[in-house]
Amino acid sequence: MYSIRKIHLEPTEICQAMCPMCDRVTLDGKLNPKITNASLSLDDIKNMFPIDFIKQLNEMYMCGNLGDPMLAPECVEIFAYFRKHNPKIYLSMNTNGGARKPDFWRNLAKLTNHITFSIDGLEDTNHIYRKGVSWKNVMNNVKEFINAGGKAKWDYLVFEHNEHQIKLAQQLSKEENDALLEEFEKRLREMNLGFKRIRGKFGNKERSFIIPNISRDEIVSLGKDFGQEAVIWGTKEDGKMVYQYIEGDETKQKRDVVLTGPEVDIKRDFYSQEPGGPELHSITYPKKGRGGKPIVRTAHKFVIPFFDEKYEYEEEISEGILPELDEQIHKEFVQEIKRRISNTLVEGRTKKSRYQNRKIVRYQWSKKVSALKKS
Ligand code: SF4
DSSP states (O other), rough: OOOOEEEEEESSSOOOOOOOEEEEEEEETOOOOHHHHOOOOOHHHHHSOOHHHHTTTTTTEESSSSSSSGHHHTHHHHHHHHHOOTTTTTEEEEOOOSSHHHHHHHHHHHHSEEEEOOOOOOTHHHHHHHHOOOOHHHHHHHHHHTTTTOOOEEOOOOTTTTGHHHHHHHHHHHHHHHHHHHHHHHHHTTOOOOEEEEEEESSSEEEEETTOOOHHHHHHHHHHHHHHHHHHHEETTTTTEEEEEETTTEEEEEOOOBBSHHHHHHHHHHHHHETTTHHHOEEEEEEEEEGGEEEEEEEEEEEEETTTGGGGSSSOOOSSOOOOOOOOTTTHHHHHHHHHHHHHHHOOHHEEEEEEEEHHHHHHHHHHHHHHHHO
């Protein structure tokens, strides 16, 4: 039995760039003579990672200390090998994004859950640290990847020479996010599904969708295609609406409560229907009121209180102190808690994701106390 659930793969020493602080580069700006530009082939990967090992993994990501993974000659084939033997695995990669042909990025959009592009500035500054990286290539590749349905993240190292461009970079990143939303809406239309746009704010702003009459399988598969950490799906059970919080394929919790009303309306971090959203706190209906003016109403907010003990649905949750656990006997529980805690520490996670992971830790802990009390 294996106990490793996540791997960080460095598939190559090749890179087209010469970032001054990279181990590829000597202090006087030359290529480190110890770099051999070696790469792992698909056959190497098959020998190192047997299929039954891949099947039980949660995550594999490629990142490089001595090379950029995009330049591993069989990068796509390696991702495809992991995906083929574990359709649920979370796959991602960090890259400077400035090489390879459009086909490569379109393939990665289909195979990975997200790609982190390391872009330290804009057209006139990125190359100051990312020496040798062409801005034009990066932008083309990011667009190619996003337009093919890939989820892109932007990793921006802040230096004196690019700190004044952070706002502009955020604007550019917003444009890319808009393109992804457009792609998502297009997919919903192709599936003949109607939808309502909603907005929320939890530290960062969010734009979400309510999609009536969608099946669980469809929402789960859309969530994966668009790199969502979780999706919420509701259906009628015994005459009432029951909502599920789903990560990957797995329902983590159920709730039959939606909070609305004046107390929720005055809070900042909840959701409401567009166009007002929580920030503007109002919605304008195109229908004309008296005097031919559009009707403006409060944009009522709502939230489904997942992982909040006050709104337990079917689980019996206990308060109490968890005794010291045998790591072998409670292996899965211990691993899940460790994974969640490390999720809360990963750079670039949204505030909401950190909050949700902490809540799930508390929730799993309470469930464990209940189970131990019963046994
Ligand atoms: S892009 Fe990455 S691997 Fe390439 S030189 Fe820069 S830090 Fe090193």
